[in-house]
Amino acid sequence: MREVCIPAFAKINLRLDILGKRPDGYHELRTIFQTISLHDKLTLRASRKPGISLTIHGNERLSAEPVTKNLVYRAVDALRRELKIRGGVEVELHKTIPAGGGLGGGSSNAAAALLGYLRLTGKKLALERLIEIAVSLGADVPFFLFGGRALGVNKGDELYPLGDVSKHTILVVAPRNIHVPTPEAFRWAKAPSLASVQSRQLTKPLGNSKLWRFCALCWSAQLSGLSNDFERPVFRRHPRLATLKRDLLRAGATEAMLAGSGSAVFGVFPSPALARRAAVGFPSDQTFVCETISRDRYKRLVQTAL
Numbered sequence: 001m002r003e004v005c006i007p008a009f010a011k012i013n014l015r016l017d018i019l020g021k022r023p024d025g026y027h028e029l030r031t032i033f034q035t036i037s038l039h040d041k042l043t044l045r046a047s048r049k050p051g052i053s054l055t056i057h058g059n060e061r062l063s064a065e066p067v068t069k070n071l072v073y074r075a076v077d078a079l080r081r082e083l084k085i086r087g088g089v090e091v092e093l094h095k096t097i098p099a100g101g102g103l104g105g106g107s108s109n110a111a112a113a114l115l116g117y118l119r120l121t122g123k124k125l126a127l128e129r130l131i132e133i134a135v136s137l138g139a140d141v142p143f144f145l146f147g148g149r150a151l152g153v154n155k156g157d158e159l160y161p162l163g164d165v166s167k168h169t170i171l172v173v174a175p176r177n178i179h180v181p182t183p184e185a186f187r188w189a190k191a192p193s194l195a196s197v198q199s200r201q202l203t204k205p206l207g208n209s210k211l212w213r214f215c216a217l218c219w220s221a222q223l224s225g226l227s228n229d230f231e232r233p234v235f236r237r238h239p240r241l242a243t244l245k246r247d248l249l250r251a252g253a254t255e256a257m258l259a260g261s262g263s264a265v266f267g268v269f270p271s272p273a274l275a276r277r278a279a280v281g282f283p284s285d286q287t288f289v290c291e292t293i294s295r296d297r298y299k300r301l302v303q304t305a306l
Contacts, residue, residue, distance in 0.1 A: 002046040004120045008112035010038040010103040018229040021191045029156045035147040035293040044116045047088035058095035071110035079117050098174040102260025110137045111144030148295025164294040171275040174264040174286040185261035188233035223268045231258045251278035
């Protein structure tokens with residue numbers, strides 16, 4: 001039986017600026033994505049049975065939902081329709097990335113399903129069309145086709161590759177009892193309309209220190225100067241997340257920040273040993289000591305089907 005196994009890596013946002021609310025209801029973002037080694041695993045097998053079979057391990061809530069809602073199912077279904085494939089497929093998803101932590105697990109699963117299914121079937125698809133399908137599944141999904149470090153603008157779906165940073169150790173702390181739905185986090189941020197922001201900028205001096213700091217991080221080989229516009233509104237409603245960030249810094253992290261819209265928090269550590277010692281200080285939470293993944297290494301590990 002033909003079978004493909006493929007990892008689905010998590011991400012962190014090194015910067016996340018919410019620029020304003022667009023007329024279409026989405027938010028204009030400016031962000032820097034970075035892949036980390038924390039990952040789920042997908043296994044895809046050709047099946048004599050028609051249709052798509054999806055089994056989820058490691059997350060009871062996801063496994064209890066209708067499979068047609070899962071991004072893995074939707075990704076495979078979109079490719080089957082696009083490529084007019086009738087043969088059946090069995091998919092197993094082994095979850096390790098905490099759901100709802102701002103680590104991009106669902107989007108990464110979708111991208112891995114796209115790449116894995118192409119490899120399983122031996123089919124090819126123009127990169128432009130593959131990206132278009134990825135965007136239809138979610139704004140973050142296209143990033144996970146490539147990995148590494150990238151600038152995301154528009155809704156985060158317009159991507160520009162950035163030079164990789166040297167390998168850094170990351171400690172992710174995911175609270176078990178705090179969940180931050182992304183739509184809620186955007187509402188809490190209370191971003192003004194994009195048109196009003198742009199009109200105000202026309203009357204300001206040319207200097208924009210926040211933009212220059214963002215540009216500096218894009219060019220830098222270090223993970224310093226991190227920031228996230230979700231932190232203030234999310235920390236206001238979940239003070240313990242602010243405490244986690246403070247505790248990570250006290251434990252030796254050189255930088256610490258909310259992951260995406262939360263609820264996970266991550267710290268950048270000088271060494272894996274120091275990160276492992278720090279992880280002991282969070283006994284009631286899920287902790288993951290991992291590292292940043294370069295674009296070339298990501299491509300080797302995922303064995304991309306592009």
